[in-house]
Amino acid sequence: MPQITIYLPADIAAEVKKKAKALHKSLSAYLAELARREARPTRWPKRFLDLYGGIKENLPEVEDLPLEKRENL
Numbered sequence: 001m002p003q004i005t006i007y008l009p010a011d012i013a014a015e016v017k018k019k020a021k022a023l024h025k026s027l028s029a030y031l032a033e034l035a036r037r038e039a040r041p042t043r044w045p046k047r048f049l050d051l052y053g054g055i056k057e058n059l060p061e062v063e064d065l066p067l068e069k070r071e072n073l
Contacts, residue, residue: 006031 008016020030 016030017027020027023030025033
């Protein structure tokens with residue numbers, strides 16, 4: 001698995017570490033989960049449902065969409 005170095009402001013880094021610890025995850029696992037959620041969403045973004053909330057019962061699941069369409073959500 002590739003390694004990536006990121007730089008965060010000290011206050012954000014402290015919050016991220018605190019959140020990872022609260023979830024009983026390593027910092028790496030927690031950040032990988034956040035990146036995965038952003039890169040491959042599994043549900044419609046909240047702002048989409050806010051805009052089109054009246055039809056959400058009729059929306060297909062994001063997993064049913066081709067990957068190229070999911071990447072643009």
